[in-house]
Amino acid sequence: MDVILLGAGVSGLSAGLELARRGVRVTLLDRGALGGESTWAGAGIVFPLLPWQYGEDFNRLATASLAHYPDWIGQLRSLSPTDPEYIASGLIVLPPVGEGAAAWCAGHGIQCTAVPADLPGLAVPLPADSLWLPQVAQVRNPRLARALAEAIRALGGHIEDNVAIEDIGLQDSRLTSVRAGGKIYRADQFVLATGAWSSLPLANLPALPAIRPVRGQMLLYPPGSHRLRQIVYQDGFYLVPRKDGHLLAGSTIEFAGYAKEASTETRQQLHQRAGSLLGGLPEPIRHWAGIRPGSPDNLPVVGPHPDYANLYLNVGHYRYGVTLAPTCARLLADQMTGAVPELPTAPYSLRAALARTWPEPGV
Template sequence: MDVLVVGGGVIGLLSAMQLAVTGKVVGLVEAREAGRESSWAGGGIVSPLYPWRYSPAVTALAHWSQDFYPRLAEQLLAQTQIDPEVYVTGLYWLDLDDDADALAWAKREGRALRSVDMAAVQRAVPALAAGFGRALQMADVANVRNPRLVKALRAALQQMPNVTVHEQCAVSGFILDGGRITGVQTAQGDMQADQVVLAAGAWSGELMKTLGIELPVVPVKGQMILYKCAEDFLPAMVLANGRYAIPRRDGHILIGSTLEHAAFDKTTTEEALLSLKASAVELLPALADAEVVGHWAGLRPGSPEGIPYIGPVPGHEGLWLNCGHYRNGLVLAPASCQLLADLMLGREPIVDPAPYAPTGRLGLAG
């Protein structure tokens, strides 16, 4: 193989695709089932929850991805007949503490965020609870149906003759040859490749420890619940007090999410269920009479400031990182994977790669 991608979430799947379309022979290895971890569990808002609170490094990737997502969805639908459902609903932020910062950020970045009269919000979203005093809106924010997105990416890779996907195949370590990474060790035997991309989400830090490298990517559990309502129940995404409601086209409503440091435990809890149901009713009172049709947990790849690691690992030729996206893996995936491919192929990068480079950030000499 030219490239072996470790991790079958949206970052790994899209990394494999971006490299395979250039003719590279690509393998992808996933410990469980591709796309069923954090990528499946998330909400799919195609924006950081509070974009103005992030560094310019996150903003740069988010802007590129937001503009690219509709094209990606069209491409995947045409190729696989699976619709990722990029659904432009807009997003309302309610009763923020930092409205002024948000509006200043939007003006600086040229993003269409504006203050909206609450009476207009109530007319636009009749199901919204009364009592909120202020609102900001970004009308062009979409959400993507992330389980369908990863299913479409998986199907697209299956159609490519130069791609092989290995599922239920856990990676236990890397193969070193004179300081160069030449493959990985797995439960099904060694796999060799000219280049290895680590895109294992919350598990990336554990795998880097096998090389004696401390990569500060740790699991952060998030629990969500799902309701089924009428298709026109919620026409826009709403966010207040750190919790959000996301409508799907068919009337499903996602409510999320918790932030828990619980190592690799994905157990759902009654405490989180009650908390999420309370948040749901605070936002949308009619949900008090609706049945929860789903409750699950996923593990985000937590990282400092939520800035992903994208680029080569110094001192370990052949090893590349694309991990540590924290709460924004789905948001940042298209840009992150394009940037990785640019760097690996020696192309002009879409954004300045310096903020994401493992060199320096991991205390390793370049």
């Protein structure tokens, strides 16, 4: 079987790898750099913030992914020379931690205790009701994308980036081909994995109105500017220390269309929040914005498009596309290859997504 995947962010790459592992011949086409959009811009935390505040349909995907991650990374490491730096750096949650945290963790096999007194790096005293989740991991998301691409190529898959999709061949509600960069690509099945841009038409494929672009801004600090070793989260803000000493601070939730501008005002706000937790920090060395593929309740759309016989969707992972990647890739590949999915698929159908509403207009 030949499959063409449109979009080579973590959703297209993880699905491409899963299909390639099952013997499918895959071709990924991306109009930009592979992994260069939301996948590059994110923090790479492999955990929801905070899962006890999410619904069960989301957490079923998330907890399955947390279980799959170590093996998934192991497979990647066996196929690719790039280390995605999957490390269990742990997560400190500062108050307000929200209702039901301890019970949720106990019910889902996630260690969760009071924060040990000897964790270095924070300038503020740790409130007694802070939480410590030592198993929470992170990946270096740009390297994850590179490793996924190398693994796909190692299995014989083909990836073309920086190539514009010019046309899509359609016949009797089936896709037949894609014209990209002046070349025609044919396949038996097709996957749309164009992230936030799936809410726009693509050639003659209609838009998916269930998805919305949601901007998030991020700061980067150099090695040597802090002593933090754990991910820290407080009330929508997080700090993520990388293995090599870099530190990320983020993020924002902004409904600003597809504009990727990073504003001076937000830079100051994020810098001020980072400084209030860590004490004296130098100026950030980088500031950027990425566009998340937003969806109500953070629920992605993973499965067949109801209007096309051979078109599948892997879109709308909103704030957690890196976290959810292994499970969504498996769910998609199961449905495409006729295998029995490990989870119920109905909550992640396009029909279910279209029935969900955003909390309020514009939010």
